[in-house]
Amino acid sequence: MSVVPSDPQNVVQLPPEPHLTPPEVIARAKAIAATLVDRQAETEQRTFYAQDTHEKFAEAGFYRLLVPQSYGGYEFGPDTFLRVAVELARGCPSTGWMYLFGAAHALPVASLFQAEAQDELFADGDFICPATVAPSGSAERVDGGWNISGVWSYSSGSPYSTHFLGHTLVPQGEGEPPAPLMFIVPRSSYKRLNDWGEQLGLRGSGSHSVQLDNAFVPDRFTINDHLSQLSIADGTPGQKLHRSTMYGGGPLSFMLLELGALAVGIAQGALDAYEELMTSRTTIYPPIVLRTEDPDYQLHYGEATGKISAASAALFGAVQQWNDLCEEGPAAFTREEEWRLATISREVIRLCWDAVEGELFPTAGSSAIRHGARIERVWRDLSMLHGHAGYAIALKTMANRELAKAHFGIG
Structure with missing residues (x-):
C-alpha cells in the first residue's frame, strides 16, 4: 500500500511501538490465538472475550492496525489486519469475530469522515467501533445535529467498544421514502444491553445490542448515506487527510x-x-x-x-x-x-x-x-x-x- 506525503502542518502522533512491523503483529496473533483454544467455553459463558485477552490485544497493537498514523495508529492495511483476524478466529471463532467487527471500522471512519470529526474520534489511539447496517431507531433534527434514540442489535465488539457506528432513517418530503443517516457516537452516548449468548453459535462474540436514549449527535458525526451504498468515485476525505491510499x-x-x-x-x-x-x-x-x-x-x-x-x-x-x-x-x-x-x-x-x-x-x-x-x-x-x-x-x-x-x- 503506497503512501503520499503528509500535510506538513499535521502533527503526527507516534504509535506505542514506532518500529513494529506487520510480520511481528501477525506472529503475535498466532501466539495469542494458541492460548484461546482452551478458553472457548468460558468465552461463550461470558458472551465476550476476557479482560486480560482485551489487554493483550491492546498491548499487541491490534486496535491500532487500521488507525491512521497521524493519530498514533500503525496504518498497516487490510492484508495485515485480516491475517490477524484469521489467526484469532482459528483459535476461537467468537474472539476473532468480536475482534474483527470491533476493530475493522477504523478504516471506513478514517476514509469517510471529515478531519474535524476524526480529530475527536481517534484522539485516544485505540479504536473499537462495532457497526450495524440495518437502520433502526429514530432521529429528530435539532440545532447543530440530531437527537437519536433506539436499539441496534448485533453490535459485535460492543463490550470493549470506544464508539458505535449505526444507521437510522430520517423523513424526507411528502411522498418521498425516508433516507438513511449514518452516524457515529462515543461510548458515553450509548448503553450495552445484556442480550447475547443464547444463539446457536458465536455465543462469545460480544454481539450485544446497543441503546441510545435521545443522544445528541453533531452533524460532523453524521453522513447522509448508507455505508453499503456510498459512492467514493469523487474521492474521500481520508484520501486527502492521510498518507495511505487505503483510505480511498x-x-x-x-x-x-x-x-x-x-x-x-x-x-x-x-x-x-x-x-x-x-x-x-x-x-x-x-x-x-x-x-x-x-x-x-x-x-x-x-x-x-x-x-x-x-x-x-x-x-x-x-x-x-x-x-x-x-x-x-x-x-x-x-x-x-x-x-x-x-x-x-x-x-x-x-x-x-x-x-x-x-x-x-x-x-x-x-x-x-x-x-x-x-x-x-x-x-x-x-x-x-x-x-x-x-x-x-x-x-x-x-x-x-x-x-x-x-x-x-x-x-
Missing part, C-alpha cells in the same frame, strides 16, 4: 471481505481439531489403525485442506486486488468492482463451509461433536456465519444481481 478504498467490498476472513480462520480451526482426532483416535472397522493411516480419513483431510487453502488464496488475492484498486484511486471502485470483489468472498465462504460441513464434521465421529467439543463448537460458529445476512442475503443473492446490473448498466 471501497467500503462495501472491504466490509464483505471481512466475512471471508472469518470463514477462513474458523475453517482452519476445524481442520486443526480434525487433525487432533486423526492423530489420537483409531478407525471403527478393521483394520483398526490410527486415522492418520486410514485411506478414507486421509481423503477427507486432504479434500478439506485443499478447499480451505483455496479459500485462503482467493481471500488474500481479493485483498490484493482491493489494494491495487486503491493505487488507481477512488474512481476505480465502481459498483461493478465492489460487487465483483464481494462475489470472491462468497466463494471463499462456500469453500470453507463445504470443507467443514461436507468433509470434517460428518466424519469426526459422534463423540467428537458432543457439547463442548472443539469441532462441535466450530461447526456451530461457522453455521452462524453461513446464516449471517451478509452472506445469506448480500453475498448469495444481492451480489449476483447487483454485479450484473452494474456490468450491463441497468438501473
Whole structure:
C-alpha cells in the first residue's frame, strides 16, 4: 500500500511501538490465538472475550492496525489486519469475530469522515467501533445535529467498544421514502444491553445490542448515506487527510471481505481439531489403525485442506486486488468492482463451509461433536456465519444481481 506525503502542518502522533512491523503483529496473533483454544467455553459463558485477552490485544497493537498514523495508529492495511483476524478466529471463532467487527471500522471512519470529526474520534489511539447496517431507531433534527434514540442489535465488539457506528432513517418530503443517516457516537452516548449468548453459535462474540436514549449527535458525526451504498468515485476525505491510499478504498467490498476472513480462520480451526482426532483416535472397522493411516480419513483431510487453502488464496488475492484498486484511486471502485470483489468472498465462504460441513464434521465421529467439543463448537460458529445476512442475503443473492446490473448498466 503506497503512501503520499503528509500535510506538513499535521502533527503526527507516534504509535506505542514506532518500529513494529506487520510480520511481528501477525506472529503475535498466532501466539495469542494458541492460548484461546482452551478458553472457548468460558468465552461463550461470558458472551465476550476476557479482560486480560482485551489487554493483550491492546498491548499487541491490534486496535491500532487500521488507525491512521497521524493519530498514533500503525496504518498497516487490510492484508495485515485480516491475517490477524484469521489467526484469532482459528483459535476461537467468537474472539476473532468480536475482534474483527470491533476493530475493522477504523478504516471506513478514517476514509469517510471529515478531519474535524476524526480529530475527536481517534484522539485516544485505540479504536473499537462495532457497526450495524440495518437502520433502526429514530432521529429528530435539532440545532447543530440530531437527537437519536433506539436499539441496534448485533453490535459485535460492543463490550470493549470506544464508539458505535449505526444507521437510522430520517423523513424526507411528502411522498418521498425516508433516507438513511449514518452516524457515529462515543461510548458515553450509548448503553450495552445484556442480550447475547443464547444463539446457536458465536455465543462469545460480544454481539450485544446497543441503546441510545435521545443522544445528541453533531452533524460532523453524521453522513447522509448508507455505508453499503456510498459512492467514493469523487474521492474521500481520508484520501486527502492521510498518507495511505487505503483510505480511498471501497467500503462495501472491504466490509464483505471481512466475512471471508472469518470463514477462513474458523475453517482452519476445524481442520486443526480434525487433525487432533486423526492423530489420537483409531478407525471403527478393521483394520483398526490410527486415522492418520486410514485411506478414507486421509481423503477427507486432504479434500478439506485443499478447499480451505483455496479459500485462503482467493481471500488474500481479493485483498490484493482491493489494494491495487486503491493505487488507481477512488474512481476505480465502481459498483461493478465492489460487487465483483464481494462475489470472491462468497466463494471463499462456500469453500470453507463445504470443507467443514461436507468433509470434517460428518466424519469426526459422534463423540467428537458432543457439547463442548472443539469441532462441535466450530461447526456451530461457522453455521452462524453461513446464516449471517451478509452472506445469506448480500453475498448469495444481492451480489449476483447487483454485479450484473452494474456490468450491463441497468438501473
